[in-house]
Amino acid sequence: MPSTTRLQPRAMRSEFESANAALVGRAEVMLERYVALGAPHARLLNTLSMLEHIGSRKIMATQSGRGLDQPTLKHLAEETRHAFFFKRHAEGVARRSLDYSAEVLAAPAAARMYFQRLDAGTAKALGRTANQRAAYLYMSMVVEFRAVWLYRIYHAVLERSRSPLSLRGVLAEEEGHLEEMAGALVTIGASDPALIERLCGAERKLFERLLIALERSVEEFALAA
Ligand SMILES: [Fe+2]
Numbered sequence: 001m002p003s004t005t006r007l008q009p010r011a012m013r014s015e016f017e018s019a020n021a022a023l024v025g026r027a028e029v030m031l032e033r034y035v036a037l038g039a040p041h042a043r044l045l046n047t048l049s050m051l052e053h054i055g056s057r058k059i060m061a062t063q064s065g066r067g068l069d070q071p072t073l074k075h076l077a078e079e080t081r082h083a084f085f086f087k088r089h090a091e092g093v094a095r096r097s098l099d100y101s102a103e104v105l106a107a108p109a110a111a112r113m114y115f116q117r118l119d120a121g122t123a124k125a126l127g128r129t130a131n132q133r134a135a136y137l138y139m140s141m142v143v144e145f146r147a148v149w150l151y152r153i154y155h156a157v158l159e160r161s162r163s164p165l166s167l168r169g170v171l172a173e174e175e176g177h178l179e180e181m182a183g184a185l186v187t188i189g190a191s192d193p194a195l196i197e198r199l200c201g202a203e204r205k206l207f208e209r210l211l212i213a214l215e216r217s218v219e220e221f222a223l224a225a
């Protein structure tokens with residue numbers, strides 16, 4: 001029975017990695033180009049800040065209320081801090097303060113669309129009967145898989161370019177969230193590995209669109225430089 005199946009985040013992460021193997025090289029090249037360009041790198045960092053902020057706002061909007069527990073508050077606090085972390089580094093690279101306007105972001109429409117469609121797709125896949133708690137946990141799980149995948153690649157790119165910026169702390173927290181979401185899904189009896197795999201497949205298509213938009217943007221920034 002799916003509801004009693006134990007989720008194994010590590011095994012699922014290696015499945016996620018196999019399914020995304022074809023995207024690793026492209027993500028690496030895209031990130032290397034942003035890092036090498038300076039000002040566009042600030043835009044990318046600011047975009048990651050915006051995505052973290054959208055994620056934290058979503059937790060706040062859907063999980064507030066009597067049932068709000070300590071792990072969810074911790075998750076909210078950490079995603080909010082990630083938004084701050086990327087904003088602070090974006091401003092460090094840009095050497096000025098940055099809001100979330102399009103002219104200081106990279107592929108902003110695609111980034112916002114990624115989250116909106118993921119949210120709508122998850123809600124649709126779960127159906128009307130799903131409660132907000134289950135929707136939050138499934139959606140978070142899928143996002144955490146991507147965050148760990150992308151930040152690991154990004155961290156390696158930053159290390160190779162001898163950047164002073166390290167994603168080690170953020171990565172450790174995203175890995176922790178993955179374990180926490182898996183545990184919480186088991187607790188509420190909603191752990192369905194097949195559903196997670198399906199959601200991850202849909203997310204991959206959305207991420208690939210975002211990747212294409214980021215590749216195009218960095219191309220334009222390079223030509224304008
Ligand atoms: Fe995060």
Ligand SMILES: [Fe+2]
Pocket residue numbers: 079144147173174177
């Ligand atoms: Fe996270």
